[in-house]
Amino acid sequence: LENNIYLGIDGKRTLFSIEAINARTIRDHSDFTTEDEVLLLPGSQMVVQSQFMPAADLHVIHLKQVVPEEVLLEPPYLGADLYPKAKRAWYRKKRLLISIGVLLIFGIAGIIIGSVLGTRSNNSGADTTINWKGGMWAFACDFNTPNMAAVPTESSLCGPKCIETLNCTHFTWTDMNNGTCFMKAGNITTEDAVRTTDPTMICGVAYLSNYTRFNQTIDWQGRDWTYACDFSDDSFLIIRSVGADCGGLCLTNPPCTHFMWSKVLGGTCFLKQGNVTKDDALATNDANMVCGVAYTNDAVLLNETVQWNINSTAVSCDFQNNDLSNNQTAQADCSILCSKTPLCTHFTWSQYSGGTCFMKKGNVSRDDAFRTNDSTMVCGILLTV
Helix, strand or coil: CCCCCCCCCCCCEEEEEEECCCCEECHHHCCCCCCCCEECCCCCEEEEEEEEEEECCEEEEEEEEECCCCCCCCCCCCCCCCCCCCCCCHHHHCHHHHHHHHHHHHHHHHHHHHHHHHHHHHHCCCCCCCCCECCCEEECEEECCCEEEEEECCHHHHHHHHHHCCCEEEEEEECHHHCEEEEEECCCCHHHEEECCCCCCEEEECCCCCCEECCCCCCCCCCCEEECEECCCCCCEEEECCHHHHHHHHHCCCCCCEEEEECHHHCEEEEECCCCCHHHCEEECCCCCEEEECCCCCCECCCCCCCECCCCEEECEECCCCEEEEEECCHHHHHHHHHCCCCEEEEEEECHHHCEEEEEECCCCHHHCEEECCCCCEEEECCCC
16 A cells, blocks of 8 residues: 555545445456456445544545445346345344243243242241340351451350450351451441351350450549540430540530540440449440540539630630641640641640640630640630631
């Protein structure tokens, strides 16, 4: 094609690539016997399929010949065909065989479905009750919750390993790989378990008893809240929140007297009520869990005055709500962090998570701060506000 007789190698060039349906070769009648020349009938109709440029100034147009709706040429003799006849589809030739095959397929499918439904109906009265051993574990059961860890172990050690593992509240053991304990997290009960057909499978909960560490002492560190603890009574109100807001939510939602916060659903505050003290709290194996009281030793000392320093900071104080963001940082850096954060006008720092600066927004004054009984807590207002 690069020969100058045809396309050449430069200048504007166009190549038509034609899919023909009734072209006739003329090699035996041409002076160029080495070429595969063909002729098309006058009035042949083409449809453009595509076009592209494989090189500069070279256009390739793909055409496909089609049978015209109205043939303009007469056949040269009786019975001649200017265009090839459409072949009859194979499925039309074997229509009867296909029909019989489809009927057979439907028949076999009906037999299979009937067998399955019959089996289910026969098993509809099967026992789905889970027989819990000591209220904590059972055979042939599982929990439809994600696994937090998988540990190779024998069945009798699966429960203890869950208790020893931080955040593990329930588990499933199977004989996979000669014995694997799948530890899981989340607030669940035995009612969330599902029965399985594997009699060797074991599931259990470590929340109902050993999740609570009865012989562990809770270190309150002089505060009305601390980590890894809970109260055994039920909640009257559940609110999605970050851990730092849970105590404030309790104070602003009467008749809340104590609370528990956990990472359930991304962070949930469980508000509780009743005459309790810190001595009623139970230690747990969840180091991220927070519990506190706002009744016996009020976290907010309503009749106390906040003593402000010259730099508009004070100790043992806090601001309600209007949280903007929070970052783990040293107490001395909290004011600087707030000044560099857009919209931050005031802040509170506490020992939460090893030291956290809670940046807040909105127009406030010193009078909006309230006194707390946490001597390590610091609050402040930006001097530019």
